[in-house]
Structures are given as C-alpha cells and as structure tokens.
Amino acid sequence: MGKVVAIANQKGGVGKTTTAVNLAAALGLLNKQVLIIDADPQGNASSGLGHKEGDIDGELYDLITGDRSIADVLIKEVSTNLDLIPSTVELVGAEIELVQKEDREFVLSKIINQIRDNYDYIFIDCLPSLGILTLNALTSADSVIVPAQCEIYSLEGLGKLKNTISLVQSELNANLKVEGIVLSMYDKRLRMANMVVETIKEILTDPIFETIIHRNSKIGEAPSTGKPILLYDISSKGATNFLNLAYEFLQNNDDE
Amino acid sequence: MGKVVAIANQKGGVGKTTTAVNLAAALGLLNKQVLIIDADPQGNASSGLGHKEGDIDGELYDLITGDRSIADVLIKEVSTNLDLIPSTVELVGAEIELVQKEDREFVLSKIINQIRDNYDYIFIDCLPSLGILTLNALTSADSVIVPAQCEIYSLEGLGKLKNTISLVQSELNANLKVEGIVLSMYDKRLRMANMVVETIKEILTDPIFETIIHRNSKIGEAPSTGKPILLYDISSKGATNFLNLAYEFLQNNDDE
Ligand SMILES: Nc1ncnc2c1ncn2[C@@H]1O[C@H](COP(=O)(O)OP(=O)(O)OP(=O)(O)O)[C@@H](O)[C@H]1O
Ligand SMILES: Nc1ncnc2c1ncn2[C@@H]1O[C@H](COP(=O)(O)OP(=O)(O)OP(=O)(O)O)[C@@H](O)[C@H]1O
Ligand SMILES: [Mg+2]
Numbered sequence: 001m002g003k004v005v006a007i008a009n010q011k012g013g014v015g016k017t018t019t020a021v022n023l024a025a026a027l028g029l030l031n032k033q034v035l036i037i038d039a040d041p042q043g044n045a046s047s048g049l050g051h052k053e054g055d056i057d058g059e060l061y062d063l064i065t066g067d068r069s070i071a072d073v074l075i076k077e078v079s080t081n082l083d084l085i086p087s088t089v090e091l092v093g094a095e096i097e098l099v100q101k102e103d104r105e106f107v108l109s110k111i112i113n114q115i116r117d118n119y120d121y122i123f124i125d126c127l128p129s130l131g132i133l134t135l136n137a138l139t140s141a142d143s144v145i146v147p148a149q150c151e152i153y154s155l156e157g158l159g160k161l162k163n164t165i166s167l168v169q170s171e172l173n174a175n176l177k178v179e180g181i182v183l184s185m186y187d188k189r190l191r192m193a194n195m196v197v198e199t200i201k202e203i204l205t206d207p208i209f210e211t212i213i214h215r216n217s218k219i220g221e222a223p224s225t226g227k228p229i230l231l232y233d234i235s236s237k238g239a240t241n242f243l244n245l246a247y248e249f250l251q252n253n254d255d256e
Numbered sequence: 257m258g259k260v261v262a263i264a265n266q267k268g269g270v271g272k273t274t275t276a277v278n279l280a281a282a283l284g285l286l287n288k289q290v291l292i293i294d295a296d297p298q299g300n301a302s303s304g305l306g307h308k309e310g311d312i313d314g315e316l317y318d319l320i321t322g323d324r325s326i327a328d329v330l331i332k333e334v335s336t337n338l339d340l341i342p343s344t345v346e347l348v349g350a351e352i353e354l355v356q357k358e359d360r361e362f363v364l365s366k367i368i369n370q371i372r373d374n375y376d377y378i379f380i381d382c383l384p385s386l387g388i389l390t391l392n393a394l395t396s397a398d399s400v401i402v403p404a405q406c407e408i409y410s411l412e413g414l415g416k417l418k419n420t421i422s423l424v425q426s427e428l429n430a431n432l433k434v435e436g437i438v439l440s441m442y443d444k445r446l447r448m449a450n451m452v453v454e455t456i457k458e459i460l461t462d463p464i465f466e467t468i469i470h471r472n473s474k475i476g477e478a479p480s481t482g483k484p485i486l487l488y489d490i491s492s493k494g495a496t497n498f499l500n501l502a503y504e505f506l507q508n509n510d511d512e
C-alpha cells in the first residue's frame with residue numbers, strides 16, 4: 001500500500017513543484033515505484049516533466065468530475081519508475097465542482113485509493129492556497145512535506161499552515177503527519193537565511209530535513225527541458241541535494 | 257480621481273507583494289497620495305509595512321462582509337503619504353462570501369469608489385490565484401502591473417494571465433489596461449534569465465517596464481523590519497531600482 005505525501009505551503013514560489021518533481025524522480029531512480037499528481041492549475045509539475053498544456057488529453061480535473069477513468073489520464077514513465085496524473089488550467093473549475101459535492105474533502109482520496117497499491121510513494125504537488133484542492137490533498141495524505149524559503153514572508157506563513165494541518169488532523173484525517181520541512185533555495189551568503197533557519201528551528205516542533213536544498217541555477221534551468229534535475233545535470237549541486245533528500249526520506253520511512 | 261492599479265500574477269513568489277509595497281512607498285516619498293490594499297489572506301503587504309496579524313483590528317474582509325466602515329479599517333501613514341487597508345487570514349472567508357453575492361465581481365470596486373478621490377494612486381496586492389478575489393481586483397482596476405520572474409514556470413503562466421485579463425476586459429471591465437510587466441529578481445549571471453527576457457519580449461505585445469528589479473538581499477531583509485526598501489536601506493541597489501520604477505511609472509502616466 002503506497003504512502004501518500006502532500007507537498008504543500010500556501011506561500012507562493014517556495015519550491016513546492018521543484019521539491020515534488022525532483023524528490024519523486026530521485027526515488028524513481030532509486031527503484032521505487034512513484035506517482036506524482038499535479039494538483040495545481042498552473043500545471044508546473046506536468047510541464048516540468050515534459051507535458052505542456054497543449055499535449056495533455058486527460059487530466060486530474062476529468063477524474064474529479066468523473067468524466068474519465070484513471071487509465072485514460074495516467075501518463076506512464078515520464079521519468080524512470082515515475083508516472084504522472086497531469087493538470088492544466090482546467091483544474092481551476094475543480095474548486096467550484098468540489099464545493100458542491102457532499103463529500104467535498106474526500107474526492108481526491110477516493111481517486112487515489114483506486115491506484116494506491118500500484119505505487120510505493122504518491123506525491124501531490126499543491127497550488128499556493130489553503131482552499132478546497134489543498135484540503136483534498138491533505139485529507140488524502142499520510143504525511144505532508146512543507147518546502148520553506150529562508151525568508152521572512154515564508155516564515156510568517158508557516159504558522160497558518162500549521163493551523164490548517166491541525167484542523168485537518170482533528171476533523172478530516174487523523175492519520176496526517178508532518179514528514180518534514182525542507183529548507184529550499186538556501187543561500188548561505190544571506191544573513192537573513194541563517195536567521196530564519198534558527199527561528200524555524202526554535203518555533204516549530206515539526207521535523208526539519210537535514211538535507212537543505214541550495215539555490216542552484218541548474219534547478220531553475222531543468223524545467224525548460226522537461227527533465228528533473230537528476231536527468232538534466234547529474235553533476236550539479238541541485239542533483240546532489242535531491243539525491244540526498246531522497247535517501248533521507250527513505251531512511252525516515254525505514255525503506256532503505 | 258485616483259488611478260487604481262492591480263498587482264497580479266497567479267504564479268507564486270514572483271514579487272507581487274515586493275512590487276506593491278515598494279512601488280507604492282516610493283510614490284509616497286515622491287509626494288503622491290497613495291493607498292495600498294492587501295487582497296491576500298497571507299497578509300504579507302500588511303506585515304511588510306509593519307502591521308502583523310496580531311495588531312490588526314479591522315481589515316478588508318470586514319469591508320467585504322459590510323461589518324465595518326472604511327474609516328474603521330484604514331491605517332493612515334504606514335509610510336510617508338501611504339495608507340493601508342490590511343488583511344489577515346480571515347480574508348480566506350471572503351471567497352465564500354463573494355461567490356454568493358449577486359454582484360460578486362464588483363464588490364471591491366464599490367468599496368474603492370468610496371475613497372478613490374482621496375488618493376492619486378491605489379495599489380491592490382493580489383494573492384497567487386485567478387479566483388474571485390483577483391477578479392475583483394482586476395474589475396476595480398484601471399490597469400494591471402504583472403511582476404514576472406525570469407524563469408520558465410513564470411513564463412508559462414503569463415499566457416494564462418493574459419487570457420484572464422482579456423476575459424475581464426470583455427466581460428467585466430472594458431477599461432482595464434496592462435500598465436506593464438515588471439521583470440523581478442533578475443540575476444544577470446543566469447543564462448536562463450536572459451533567454452526568458454528575450455522570449456517575454458517576443459511573445460507578448462504588452463509593455464515591459466524598462467526598469468528591471470535585480471535580485472538584492474536587502475529587498476528580502478526589509479520586510480522583517482516592517483519598512484519598505486527605500487526606508488530600510490536607501491543606498492541599496494533595490495532602493496534605486498524601485499525609485500527608478502516609480503519615476504518610470506509617473507512618466508508613463510504623464511504625472512512627473
Ligand atoms: N533550489 C533552487 N535553486 C534555484 N531555483 C529554484 C530552486 N527551487 C526552485 N527554484 C525556482 O524558483 C521558482 C519557484 O519554485 P517553484 O515553482 O518550485 O515553487 P512553488 O512553491 O511550486 O510555486 P507556486 O507557489 O507558484 O506553486 C521556480 O522558477 C523554480 O524553478
Ligand atoms: N528583487 C528581489 N531580491 C531579493 N528578494 C526578493 C526580491 N523580490 C522579492 N524577493 C523575496 O522573494 C520572496 C517572494 O517575493 P514576494 O513575496 O514579493 O512574491 P509574491 O508574488 O508576492 O508571492 P505570493 O505569490 O506568495 O504572494 C519574498 O521572500 C521576497 O522578500
Ligand atoms: Mg508550484
């Protein structure tokens with residue numbers, strides 16, 4: 001039975017998609033069977049794995065409306081041992097569809113439960129919001145990974161995210177754990193970054209991954225090729241960071 | 257009659273709040289009467305101007321529900337000649353409130369029209385979404401400024417934003433113009449950045465501000481002090497960039 005991990009933070013641009021795509025791809029290269037679900041109407045995880053808006057036929061929105069089957073929508077082997085359920089801007093319509101449903105927070109988990117046994121890990125890339133789509137992701141998940149930038153606005157948002165996670169734990173999904181905070185786009189030359197890291201360690205009781213993802217230009221270039229960093233430039237610091245993150249993730253899950 | 261400018265882009269973390277806070281503050285220092293409306297439940301524009309969640313009494317959400325008057329909510333002189341209508345996480349509830357209203361896209365413009373004559377410029381900092389709150393901002397606005405990062409995911413999002421702007425122009429606000437795209441967090445050392453800039457210039461017909469906002473650590477530090485960059489560190493490159501942006505904005509509006 002595959003483990004479901006949501007990648008969430010309502011703060012924009014903190015590295016949610018970058019973490020989802022590169023951690024999932026790294027685990028695939030380490031011979032785990034992995035699925036990534038793009039739950040963001042921006043469709044960045046889809047395009048970051050080589051599937052742009054124009055070439056997507058079926059998508060997550062069609063699963064939410066029930067218009068298509070999973071087999072129709074699933075794209076196999078976008079990277080080694082990695083499948084994708086893509087999204088396009090159509091997903092914007094899902095918020096309106098979901099709000100009208102009886103079981104509005106559980107729609108995604110019902111979809112995931114149909115395919116969960118085919119994978120070791122399922123990652124859900126969330127949009128920058130704490131709305132109904134992200135609630136669906138947190139309700140389906142066994143754990144949540146929170147990418148955080150070492151900057152003040154990102155720090156301020158962590159408290160609100162914690163509140164939402166506690167709400168989900170008490171009302172919708174008692175199972176949900178915090179897998180860990182991933183410090184991303186870290187630049188050790190910035191005085192600010194070190195200050196924020198210390199503050200995160202003080203105020204939050206949640207686990208923080210030892211592996212820090214440093215700011216690295218190759219990470220920003222990779223999406224333009226449709227490849228994860230490990231396939232775009234294996235020698236880059238970014239590739240090393242994500243490989244280490246994958247090892248640490250497996251270690252924390254007793255799955256080495 | 258004040259000009260209303262929305263700062264919008266559904267891509268997260270591209271510099272919307274940074275542009276809204278620092279451009280508005282720069283215009284205030286140039287003796288324009290300015291208002292900034294924080295239309296993001298993250299409340300970053302509010303905290304970036306020294307008003308954190310805990311010390312906010314009335315906010316934009318209370319204006320949308322009609323529970324408070326503008327006089328109750330408005331915070332005067334958060335910076336020279338700059339007033340603020342703040343937000344907190346309460347604003348998340350606005351999306352549900354707005355969707356149920358008859359005139360759902362026009363609620364914000366009705367609020368703004370009550371105070372428009374008191375200001376030269378009114379800026380609206382939008383959240384990273386194309387939902388009902390951002391639609392309200394675009395419907396109230398005379399123009400929209402689009403901060404864009406020189407990165408591939410940000411580039412891909414510009415097409416969708418353009419579609420939304422055209423939709424608003426044809427259905428809700430024929431007046432709406434594109435004031436310009438602001439290239440932000442620019443790092444000239446990155447090969448990627450120069451490629452994306454060229455692409456933006458090729459595919460988009462919209463005006464692009466000459467002034468480019470470079471990546472500058474002082475810009476990232478300023479929000480922790482509650483001050484805009486021009487008051488935090490006037491000698492920084494970031495301060496110069498935003499002062500130039502303010503001059504260019506005034507020139508484009510024949511308001512030197
Ligand atoms: N470690 C890194 N080094 C350099 N660039 C990075 C790094 N991580 C992410 N980026 C770039 O920063 C931008 C923001 O990252 P990303 O899009 O993954 O964030 P996000 O949280 O998914 O954004 P959104 O809130 O819009 O979904 C992207 O252009 C990405 O390529
Ligand atoms: N030119 C710059 N140089 C350095 N840091 C910057 C610059 N512009 C913005 N930042 C920092 O980058 C982060 C993202 O910027 P900001 O929060 O303004 O983007 P946003 O588009 O408003 O994000 P959101 O989508 O969450 O509303 C912030 O931590 C900000 O301090
Ligand atoms: Mg993303």
Ligand SMILES: [Mg+2]
Nearest residue numbers: 272273296300
């Ligand atoms: Mg913002």
